[in-house]
Structures are given as C-alpha cells and as structure tokens.
Amino acid sequence: MSDTKKVALEAANFENFLHVGQIKFDRHGPQCSPEPDRVAYRGEREFGVEITGFYRQIEKGRESEEARTIEMAFEIYQRRGGPHLMLSAMWAPHFTVQKKDRTRLAEKIADVVINHPPLDQQWLTLDWHHFDSDLMLAIDHIAIYRLPNSSHGHWAVAAGGAVPEWDVISLQRELDRKKDKPRHYCRRYEEIWLLLVSAFGAPSAWMEVTDEVRNAEFHSPYDKVFLLSSFPLEVIELNVVRFPA
Numbered sequence: 001m002s003d004t005k006k007v008a009l010e011a012a013n014f015e016n017f018l019h020v021g022q023i024k025f026d027r028h029g030p031q032c033s034p035e036p037d038r039v040a041y042r043g044e045r046e047f048g049v050e051i052t053g054f055y056r057q058i059e060k061g062r063e064s065e066e067a068r069t070i071e072m073a074f075e076i077y078q079r080r081g082g083p084h085l086m087l088s089a090m091w092a093p094h095f096t097v098q099k100k101d102r103t104r105l106a107e108k109i110a111d112v113v114i115n116h117p118p119l120d121q122q123w124l125t126l127d128w129h130h131f132d133s134d135l136m137l138a139i140d141h142i143a144i145y146r147l148p149n150s151s152h153g154h155w156a157v158a159a160g161g162a163v164p165e166w167d168v169i170s171l172q173r174e175l176d177r178k179k180d181k182p183r184h185y186c187r188r189y190e191e192i193w194l195l196l197v198s199a200f201g202a203p204s205a206w207m208e209v210t211d212e213v214r215n216a217e218f219h220s221p222y223d224k225v226f227l228l229s230s231f232p233l234e235v236i237e238l239n240v241v242r243f244p245a
Contacts, residue, residue, distance in 0.1 A: 021235030034184040059204035072106035074155040182245035191223040221245035
C-alpha cells in the first residue's frame, strides 16, 4: 500500500472511530514516523493515536489472490471489447486460488462472461451450467449486470464467511506488536492511544467481541487501547494494565 493510501485509510478509520465512539476532538491530523499515526487536539492538549488494522494473515492472502484474479479477468475482458458490466464473483468456499493458476482462471472467467452477455440493464447469474471443469471447482457463481453504455464496468469479489470470536491471547498478541513504538516517539503527549481496527470490509478482519474480551485485563504501554469492532459495530475501550514504554 502506498503512503498516500495508508494515510487516507488511517484518516477514514479514525473518523469512523470518532463517529461510532462519539469521541470529540477539536481537530486532528496525520503524522510521520516515528510519531503515532494521528495527533488529535483538545485545546492545547495533544493526544497521539497509533492505528493498526487486524487481519488473519492466511485469509487475507487468500482474499488478495482472489481479488487479483478477478482484476486480471476484468482487464482481459476490457481488451476484448465486451459491453460494460457490473460483476460480482463468488469463489467456491473450499477452493484456494494459487498464483500459478491466476492467468488461466482469469482468462476462463473473461471467456465465460463475454460468451454470455446479459440483456441491457438486466442481471444474469452464471453457475456450473455455464462453466467448464476448472471453473466448476473454482467458482460458485458469477452475477453480472449490463450497464448503460455511458457507465463504466466494475468487477469485484463477493465476500462472506463465518465470523470467529476474539480471544484474549490473540488480542494481546496484536497489542504486543505495537508495544515498542512509544519509546521512539519524539514529542510528549497528554496521552498516547492505540486503536485496533477490525475492518468491516474484509472477512479476514471480521471478529466478534465476547464478554471474556470485554472483562479481561490487557497489558500495554499505551494510556488507552480501543477496539473498533465490526461485530458489533462499536468502540470498546479495553481494560489496560499499563507498563512503562
């Protein structure tokens, strides 16, 4: 991810955190390393906020490969001059896309879509009836909608899955990944906060908060640690036993 996109994502997550948690600051802005990602102000008081996103790495890698394959299929389709489509592809739940198969599958997806164009401004669902043996294994279904000629196409992966629960050990492990950063901060802050974001947009980040997590004690050098949760959509301040940075 580029630095520009990273700053934009941190700003969006912080704004969501403030809105959901009904937390007020006079103003806030980005900062460069080694300082925390955001500095927020209440009068003359400065609060440093470190922001980190949670992802289950194996699932995140799978999502990334699925998305790259659909992006490649879209590029192939565009080169072949098909009509503008909105497409949503659902991968088969027990299929894992391998990098070595990306081009082959992308070409097959582009082929099946260009050979089955829907009528103007209508949806069409493609499934195993339309697939060859490779796509039968890889794809559950593909939903396509033919857009007006003035519109641009958009292809994406449909996401879904079971939502696992947070556990205290894995959450403490996430806090530990950031425990050394405060010792490198050059500025002095009224308080330093850590914001852990469980992003709603990607299943690899989905985690459900339990009563065990709400009641547990965590260890961190930050004055306050917050969890921006997706399930439920809520800001939860964790119980923190603070240790010196």
